Amino acid sequence: MKKSSIFFTSLVLIVSILGFTSGKAEAAMGNWHSIGNGCKVRVWVDAYTYSKKATSIDWYAQTNGKCSTLNYTASLAVSEGYSDYEIKGTFSNRTPTKKFYISKLRKEHFNQKRVAVDLYVKNSKVSGHVQSHTITVNW
Template sequence: MKKHFKKVMISFFSLAFILTFTSTFKVNAATGSWHNTTISGCQVRVWTDYSRYTSSATSIDTYAETNGKCGTIDYKAAIYVTGEGRVSSVQSGYFANRTPIKYFYFSNMPNINRGFNIVESHFELYKNGSFIGAASSDTLIVDR
């Protein structure tokens, strides 16, 4: 009986260790904080698929979403390297609740293909042609 109990305890602690160890290094999607706009009550935040991108990543996948109090707004989205400016093409469109996922491929961003970079996904927001604010992701790390 003691041998059986010992095997069960070793198995339990081994499983607990593995689950703890693997969850510590798991990289999850990153959702930024809410950003106010000039429209009363309207807030927008930006989501990205990861917070850190390594050489195995092919793109930064991102979208913007509203708190439901904005109506339909236009956007221009791009990837910016901190301190250097825009490094991707601009993708644009309009949305009321959430943009479609925007894919920014590293193959189209030669300035961040090598080395360590701090970037953000940035959305400029417009209503009836007038700028109403901007929303950015949390800081993203690109280590290629």
Template sequence: MKKLKVATLVGILAVSFSLGFSTNSAEAATSSWQKVPGAGSSCQVRVWTDASTYTTRATTIDFTLEQKGNCGNLKYIAGFNPDGLSSFTAPNTDGNFSFKTPVKKLSLNHSLFKGSQRSGWVEASLWKNNKTVGVVSSNKITVHKR
């Protein structure tokens, strides 16, 4: 009887995963590697976000920046850049990294998200030796109104 229960459970899990069901409610998104030739000929950076859609229950956009190639130490300012508002980036955070940043958090408790849904990107401006060397962006994300 115990073997039958275990076999049934394994079967249900196998069917669930083969049909695309997931136990996670949020799906992480990683951008493709983006060339940053101003930081070095082989330098590439990508942006990871913890989800592609942020519901009203979400409080932050969590992200990391990761580099490969010969980039060296890069400084960054990163923020949410809403679609259609190219001169407006909020909220933001800054720092530097030589391989990968720790998980950074952008607060969703901001007037930008009150009253309407916003689509956009986590966008990071990059510097090396006090010179701007490039801009990288996450995949497009959606933030539901607060």
């Protein structure tokens, strides 16, 4: 009886540990990209891979604190070009978390699973493109 109790407890422990670690999405912060005058920007995306059940690609942009207010236009970059779905705004330190809703993305860009959040930033002193790491979207 004691052996089966230890076995059962061990089994429950192993299953619970595996259950807590295997289903988690892994977010990733991109590398810093210099856009001039000491200003650097990077893009965070909430996962490396999005399943067919995913509803959005969540992201934000962040500066190193040495940028004045930046205007931005964000879109998804794919090998065929850019999606027409854009998000525009301004930020000086960090944008709020933004979402590209997968249902709004143009179907012709769904051929390629590998995409990146592309951010065009500018102000009167600096401008440049910053991309997230490449992500996989299983359309």
